[in-house]
Amino acid sequence: MDTQLLKLSHAFPLPIKWAPAASKPPLNLPSIPQPKPPFPPPFSRNLTATAARRTFDEAAYEAERLSLDAAARDSMAEQSAIEGDPKAWKWVIRKRIWDLMEARNIAQFPRPVHHRIPNFTGATVAAQKLSELQVFKxxxxxxxxxxxxxxxxxxxxxxxxxKLLTPQPRLRTGFFSVLEYSMLSPDTIKEACTSVGVAKYGKPIGLEExxxxxxxxxxxxxxxxxxGARLGKGEGFAELEYGMLRYMCSIDDSTPIVTSVHDEQLVDDIPIEKLLVHDVPVDIICTPTRVIFTNTSIPKPQGIYWDKLSPEKLGQIKILRELKRKIxxxxxEKLPTGPSEKLPPTARRKR
Known part of the structure; x- marks a missing residue:
């Protein structure tokens, strides 16, 4: 997934840009927020019905999530095994880190950590350091x-x-959910921090929010x-979520981006010249032992890059299809579509 942007102003070379008709103001300009009409009635009604629903079927939600993951595993091939893949170097680094974390037993449940954002020993300590940052306070x-x-x-x-804004896992069962302390009780706050709890207690929002x-x-x-160069697990959801927040004018270049990782996840061999225009860099890194300000010079993505968004990825995410039709x-004008791709495998959870 990469690029053709609704609006772009940085140094990465791009193919011919898609742009809106001359009679309309350009979309996706964080510095000049534009009012956006609501989604078509079916989309809005679905959001309203979801927000109004007072009961939540946890078993059904979890079963659906696991079913979707299982179906994805059955249909996906190992991306790193594709000959000539220009992103193969990323998979080499990811596999090295995943293997190292398992071998040194610095990985925590869920394991194995392969094909996921790895949970690591000291994650709570790194989180505490993050919470002490001035930008967090x-x-x-x-x-x-x-x-x-x-x-x-x-x-x-x-x-x-x-206020906590959390995406639904893989954006398959929804979009973003908003949670606030006032919506919870002391007995439910910890559950609300899980993927099931986000869906159960959170208020779903749409792109018009x-x-x-x-x-x-x-x-x-x-x-x-x-x-500040970063590699995720290879599915591109952090980039999509970032691009959608840019579209919503909820963030801009000045919005700090922080990651928490184990010290063993720090590397020095991510070639920034091979990064793609949608790759999201980080400004601050929190580990169990230190806080690092990267002073990154890597340009931040400016929106959603449709010409790199494959039909397979678009097929995974309903809200992206809705947004594409809306624009x-x-x-x-017809938005471009990226080349077809073999999607990476999802994580296999040991119970």
Missing amino acids: EAKCVKVNPDTPQKQVRFLTLNGGK KIKVDLIVVGSVAVDPKT ERETG
């Missing part, structure tokens, strides 16, 4: 990934009286402390 709304190693970050966000995000926390497989209706 000042933030009123924090977007945190739904992975296990950042569970304590989600708890500290809620427990600190902040007006929300300002002050800080973004992402999970990582590997990160370079000198450049095409508004502009009267």
